[in-house]
Amino acid sequence: xxxxxxxxxxxxxxxxxxxxxxxxxxxxxxxxxxxxxxxxxxxxxxxxxxxxxxxxxxxxxxxxxxxxxxxxxxxxxxxxxxxxxxxxxxxxxxxxxxxxxxxxxxxxxxxxxxxxxxxxxxxxxxxxxxxxxxxxxxxxxxxxxxxxxxxxxxxxxxxxxxxxxxxxxxxxxxxxxxxxxxxxxxxxxxxxxxxxxxxxxxxxxxxxxxxxxxxxxxxxxxxxxxxxxxxxxxxxxxxxxxxxxxxxxxxxxxxxxxxxxxxxxxxxxxxxxxxxxxxxxxxxxxxxxxxxxxxxxxxxxxxxxxxxxxxxxxxxxxxxxxxxxxxxxxxxxxxxxxxxxxxxxxxxxxxxxxxxxxxxxxxxxxxxxxxxxxxxxxxxxxxxxxxxxxxxxxxxx
Ligand code: ATP
Ligand code: MG
Numbered sequence: 001x002x003x004x005x006x007x008x009x010x011x012x013x014x015x016x017x018x019x020x021x022x023x024x025x026x027x028x029x030x031x032x033x034x035x036x037x038x039x040x041x042x043x044x045x046x047x048x049x050x051x052x053x054x055x056x057x058x059x060x061x062x063x064x065x066x067x068x069x070x071x072x073x074x075x076x077x078x079x080x081x082x083x084x085x086x087x088x089x090x091x092x093x094x095x096x097x098x099x100x101x102x103x104x105x106x107x108x109x110x111x112x113x114x115x116x117x118x119x120x121x122x123x124x125x126x127x128x129x130x131x132x133x134x135x136x137x138x139x140x141x142x143x144x145x146x147x148x149x150x151x152x153x154x155x156x157x158x159x160x161x162x163x164x165x166x167x168x169x170x171x172x173x174x175x176x177x178x179x180x181x182x183x184x185x186x187x188x189x190x191x192x193x194x195x196x197x198x199x200x201x202x203x204x205x206x207x208x209x210x211x212x213x214x215x216x217x218x219x220x221x222x223x224x225x226x227x228x229x230x231x232x233x234x235x236x237x238x239x240x241x242x243x244x245x246x247x248x249x250x251x252x253x254x255x256x257x258x259x260x261x262x263x264x265x266x267x268x269x270x271x272x273x274x275x276x277x278x279x280x281x282x283x284x285x286x287x288x289x290x291x292x293x294x295x296x297x298x299x300x301x302x303x304x305x306x307x308x309x310x311x312x313x314x315x316x317x318x319x320x321x322x323x324x325x326x327x328x329x330x331x332x333x334x335x336x337x338x339x340x341x342x343x344x345x346x347x348x349x350x351x352x353x354x355x356x357x358x359x360x361x362x363x364x365x366x367x368x369x370x371x372x373x374x375x376x377x378x379x380x381x382x383x384x385x386x387x388x389x390x391x392x393x394x395x396x397x
Contacts (some may be wrong), residue, residue, distance in 0.1 A: 002101040003061040004079030007068065008167055009051040012075040012175060020181075025051060027206075028073040028178040031240060035067045047161070048117065052080070065171055070238045072204050073181075074173030078157075083164040088123060091164050092135045095156060098166040099136060099145075103154075107144030110136070110168075111152035116160040128158060177206030179240045184208045184286035185318070186277050189244070191227040191346060194292030194321055196235055196338040197329050201320035202290045203239035210284055211242050211394075212277050214249035219353070224346040232394040234338050241395035245280050248388055249273075251381045253353050259373045262355045266300045267362045268371060269353065271312035272382070278313040279386055288316040294324055299358040308362045 009032065014024045025046050032053060033044045040059030045052055053068065068077050081098035083090045099106065112133045114125040123131070133147060136156075159165040187199040189211040203209045213228045229244060236242045256268050277289045293301045300309070310317055321329050333339040 004081065004101070005055045006080040006082050006165075007053040007065075008078040008080050008165060009053060009068070009074055010076045010078065010170065010173075011051070011073055013177065024073070024178065024181055027180045028071070031071050031073065031178050031180070032068055034240065035071055036064055039064050039067070052165075053077075054082075069171055069173045071178070072174055072176040072206065072238055073178035075175050076170040076172045078167035078170055081166045083166070086118070086121065086160055086162075086164055088128070088131065091128065091158065091160070091166075092132055094164055094166045095132045095136060095158065096139055098168065099140065099154075099156070102169060105144070106140045108153040109146050109148035109151075110154040110156055111147065111149050112136075112156045112158060114158040114160065118160055118162070121160055128160070132156070132158065174204065174238055176204035179203055179206055179208050182206035183288075184210065184281075184284065185288045185290050186245075186281040186284065186286045187211045187290040188273060188277055188292070189213055189228055189232055190292070191224055191231065191342065191344075192292065193326075193333050193339065193342040194294060194297075194329055196231045196292070196342060197332045197336070198290055198292040198320045199232075199235050199242075200238060200332075200336050200338075202318060203235065209235070209239050209242050209290075210245065210280070210286060212245045212247060212273075212280055214247050214273055214276075216250045216253055216353070217248070219250065219253075221346055227341060227344055227346050229392065229394060230341050231338050233396060234336070234341065236394045237396050238336070241393050243284075244392045244394050246390040246392065247276055247385055249385065252378065252385055255374060255378050255381050257353060259377065260370045263357055263359050264362060264367060264370055265353055265355055266358050267305055267308055267367055270300055270305075270309045271367070271371070272378075274309060274312045274317070276382070276386060278315050280389065281315060288318055289313065290318050290320070292321055292329075293319045294321045294326070294329065297326065299360045302360050304361045304363075305359075308364050308367055311364055 014021050029044045029046060029051060036042055040055060041057040043054045043056055068074060081094050083094040112129040114128040116125055154168050156168045182205055185202055185207045187209055189195050189199060199209055211232050215225055232242050232244050252272055253269060256265060260268050333342060
C-alpha cells in the first residue's frame, strides 16, 4: 500500500462564524504547519473552505497523521490522491490509483460522489460518478468490488476544482477550535487526574494555555514535578506549547501552617494559589484561571469551599469538569492519554499540610479573619514566590 502525500483537513465548527471564518482557517493552518514542520517540507493552504496539507518532501506518514489528528480544530483528515489535470481520463486514473493505494483488499461495496466547483466542466457530477463507477468495476470487480448506492462500505469522494482531489477515508481528529482563536488562560496543573483533563478541555475551545504548578520542596519530590511536566507535555500535543510556571510554594505554606487553624489550611492555601495564579495571568495577558475541581469530590470542593476560594480573585475561574463524576473524568483522561501518568504514585501535596478534619462548610468571614493573622508576615513571602517563578515551556517537538 502506498501512502498519500496529501491530506484534506475537515473541520466542523468555525468559532463565532461570519468574518471570523478567515481567522479561524488561518489559525488552523498555522497550528498544523507548526505541528508538522519538524517532519519535512509541507504546503498547508486554504482553498475556498478547504484546507489541504501537501508533502513537498519525504516524510514519516504515520507520525504526520498522528500529529495532525491531534490539532484542535481538526475534525478529521482524509488522505487524498490528487490529479493536476482535470481531464476525465486523469480523474478515472486517480480514482483507481486511490482505491488500489488506500486498500489492501477490494471485497467491499462503494459509491462515487462527485462535486464540481468548476461548473463549466464538460461533464455533470452525475456523469462523472457513473463513468468512474463503471471504470472501477471494470478494473476491480473480479476482486470483489461492487456498487451499493444506499449503504456503501466506501464512499469515494471526487472534487473537481482547478485540480482534482480523490479521497475516501476520514481519520478522526479531536474537534474543537484552533488554539489562539479564543484568548489565553492560566491553568492550575497538579499531578492528579482532573487538572490535565480540565486544561485539555479549555484548550480545545481554542484557548492558549499556560500552566502553574505549586511546588513544595522538600515536602514534595522532584518526581512529582517531573510528573506534572509530563502531563503538561501530553496536553501540549494537542494544545501546542504550554509555558509551565513553577512556583516555590513551601514558605507560603509554612507561614499559613504556623499562623492559621489547621482545619482551614487547604482553603486558605487554595486562596493563595488562586491569588498567585491571577497575578501570573495578569503578567502573561491571560483572562482567566482554570482548575480541575469537581463539585463534592473532596472537602475543598464543596459548594461552600468553592465559593470561598473563588472570592480570593476577581477574574473568572473556569472549572470544566465541575459537573463530571470521577469515573467520567477517568475515562476522559484515558482517551486523551494522561491517565497512566496521572496515576503514578507521586503525591502533589504533602500530607503535613492536609488536616485530618478539614472544614467542609467554610464561612468567608471566618476565613478572612484568620487570614488577617498573616498580615505583615505573608506579603514578602508571597512577593518572593512570585518573583522567583521558574518558567519551562512544555512541548513535544
Ligand atoms: P487533580 O486530580 O487535578 O490533582 P484533585 O482531585 O487532586 O485534582 P485537589 O487537590 O483538591 O483535587 O485540587 C483541585 C484543583 O486545584 C486541581 O485540579 C488543580 O487545578 C489545583 N491544584 C491543586 N494542587 C495544585 C498544585 N500543587 N499545583 C497547581 N494546581 C493545583
Ligand atoms: Mg491533586
